[in-house]
Amino acid sequence: MFASDTAVTALGEGRYATEIKAGWDVAGNANGGYLLSVVARAMLDAAGRPDPVTITAHYLAPGRPGSAIVAAEIVKRGRTFTTATGSLTADDKRLMQVLGTFGDLSTPIGPERVEASPPDLPPPDACSRVEPTETFPPPFMGRVDLRLHPDDSGALNGSPSGELRVRGWFRLLHHEPIDTIGLLLAVDAFPPTAFNARLPVGWIPTVELTAHVRSRPAPGWLRCAFTTRFVTGGFLEEDGEIWDDTGRLVAQSRQLALIPRA
Amino acid sequence: MFASDTAVTALGEGRYATEIKAGWDVAGNANGGYLLSVVARAMLDAAGRPDPVTITAHYLAPGRPGSAIVAAEIVKRGRTFTTATGSLTADDKRLMQVLGTFGDLSTPIGPERVEASPPDLPPPDACSRVEPTETFPPPFMGRVDLRLHPDDSGALNGSPSGELRVRGWFRLLHHEPIDTIGLLLAVDAFPPTAFNARLPVGWIPTVELTAHVRSRPAPGWLRCAFTTRFVTGGFLEEDGEIWDDTGRLVAQSRQLALIPRA
Numbered sequence: 001m002f003a004s005d006t007a008v009t010a011l012g013e014g015r016y017a018t019e020i021k022a023g024w025d026v027a028g029n030a031n032g033g034y035l036l037s038v039v040a041r042a043m044l045d046a047a048g049r050p051d052p053v054t055i056t057a058h059y060l061a062p063g064r065p066g067s068a069i070v071a072a073e074i075v076k077r078g079r080t081f082t083t084a085t086g087s088l089t090a091d092d093k094r095l096m097q098v099l100g101t102f103g104d105l106s107t108p109i110g111p112e113r114v115e116a117s118p119p120d121l122p123p124p125d126a127c128s129r130v131e132p133t134e135t136f137p138p139p140f141m142g143r144v145d146l147r148l149h150p151d152d153s154g155a156l157n158g159s160p161s162g163e164l165r166v167r168g169w170f171r172l173l174h175h176e177p178i179d180t181i182g183l184l185l186a187v188d189a190f191p192p193t194a195f196n197a198r199l200p201v202g203w204i205p206t207v208e209l210t211a212h213v214r215s216r217p218a219p220g221w222l223r224c225a226f227t228t229r230f231v232t233g234g235f236l237e238e239d240g241e242i243w244d245d246t247g248r249l250v251a252q253s254r255q256l257a258l259i260p261r262a
Numbered sequence: 263m264f265a266s267d268t269a270v271t272a273l274g275e276g277r278y279a280t281e282i283k284a285g286w287d288v289a290g291n292a293n294g295g296y297l298l299s300v301v302a303r304a305m306l307d308a309a310g311r312p313d314p315v316t317i318t319a320h321y322l323a324p325g326r327p328g329s330a331i332v333a334a335e336i337v338k339r340g341r342t343f344t345t346a347t348g349s350l351t352a353d354d355k356r357l358m359q360v361l362g363t364f365g366d367l368s369t370p371i372g373p374e375r376v377e378a379s380p381p382d383l384p385p386p387d388a389c390s391r392v393e394p395t396e397t398f399p400p401p402f403m404g405r406v407d408l409r410l411h412p413d414d415s416g417a418l419n420g421s422p423s424g425e426l427r428v429r430g431w432f433r434l435l436h437h438e439p440i441d442t443i444g445l446l447l448a449v450d451a452f453p454p455t456a457f458n459a460r461l462p463v464g465w466i467p468t469v470e471l472t473a474h475v476r477s478r479p480a481p482g483w484l485r486c487a488f489t490t491r492f493v494t495g496g497f498l499e500e501d502g503e504i505w506d507d508t509g510r511l512v513a514q515s516r517q518l519a520l521i522p523r524a
Contacts, residue, residue, distance in 0.1 A: 075320075075322065075356060085361075099361040212499060214492065229377040231374060233367065259373065
């Protein structure tokens with residue numbers, strides 16, 4: 001289960017013990033959204049707030065299965081939000097540095113104006129379920145239920161669409177309900193857009209990932225869309241939108257990834 | 263000058279003295295991009311790298327003119343990048359918390375693929391220069407040279423376009439060259455998109471701002487475009503693109519802003 005595989009145990013003074021679990025990996029390295037979920041869980045506990053509102057992770061070194069420590073430090077406790085820093089360390093090596101602001105997203109407030117729509121997807125059963133392998137697709141895909149839009153699944157079978165776009169459905173396994181921490185998993189769960197674009201790249205490490213959570217998701221599938229517009233300067237961005245089953249935008253994400261020299 | 267108004271003086275052990283200068287304010291509070299530039303300058307010095315690559319600021323309290331301290335702490339020195347945290351404190355009050363990764367953007371590398379174009383703008387002299395007042399437009403506009411697209415300048419004279427979009431030209435005063443720190447000013451220099459949208463909001467405080475710098479800008483004007491697609495859950499995002507005079511994307515930004523209850 002996602003909840004137990006991202007659990008943390010308070011050690012006092014903002015330190016938390018955790019275990020990077022096997023099976024959440026891509027080529028042996030734990031998925032970035034999975035690691036962010038672990039760190040966010042500790043930061044939320046330290047902050048005493050239920051939901052991440054905006055959270056940024058800088059990825060410093062790959063995470064391997066085994067024990068790790070999250071250190072959370074409160075920067076400011078305000079009336080509405082609490083801001084904290086977090087870090088993930090294993091074997092005395094810093095894997096991630098995180099900065100987040102946390103609050104309570106249980107009650108939607110304010111004016112609404114949405115200039116976009118959820119991605120148009122065939123029903124989940126008419127999409128391509130991504131099945132894990134030992135290489136690609138990675139073992140991580142055995143931990144989530146991810147269905148790609150047929151137009152965007154070509155990268156899995158050697159016929160990429162050419163478009164810098166990946167759309168599909170996402171849910172946790174065994175109907176585990178998804179909360180706002182689970183959204184941090186969803187924003188980094190899909191194959192990179194670049195895999196559909198015939199770019200001369202293999203490994204595309206994430207430098208930084210920021211997620212904004214707008215609302216707690218309704219139960220059910222999430223509709224997800226990821227696009228890239230700028231491959232330039234040795235980097236690309238990947239913009240994500242996550243919509244819940246009621247058609248509500250629940251999270252936005254952007255990551256900056258590195259295109260290693262070919 | 264922007265460079266001298268954002269200068270920092272090393273005090274040792276990652277601490278820097280600075281002075282929040284008068285005149286860079288909006289309703290008495292220093293502009294967020296200006297404050298980020300100050301903090302970034304200290305973090306770059308601590309990191310020993312020339313350029314911000316990705317930097318995230320969480321805004322905790324308004325900055326008033328006067329002396330302040332930046333504390334920069336190196337998280338990881340890598341081969342290509344250095345990651346650091348930064349904070350800005352004045353009168354023992356934490357104003358900002360920052361996380362950034364720094365590198366050298368002097369040599370563009372890798373494949374290029376750009377799925378967007380610079381905003382189409384009339385020449386600067388055919389756009390509306392934003393002139394400072396004591397209220398709105400704010401004094402800050404006297405520190406930069408900002409020319410709004412005529413279609414997007416309606417908010418300044420009481421006839422907002424209705425579109426969640428602001429486009430225009432940006433440069434520093436007196437032909438001061440703009441570097442990658444100056445881009446951190448540019449991404450937060452324009453009037454909020456929401457001012458064009460007839461939303462029932464006045465003050466729209468930034469919770470978090472992330473900027474990705476892709477390239478050092480060529481000398482000359484910057485073409486800038488800011489758009490919002492999601493006003494929901496009590497928040498809105500504002501996405502920025504900054505292009506240089508040669509038509510190259512030099513920075514992307516996204517900020518999360520709060521829509522206070524009316």
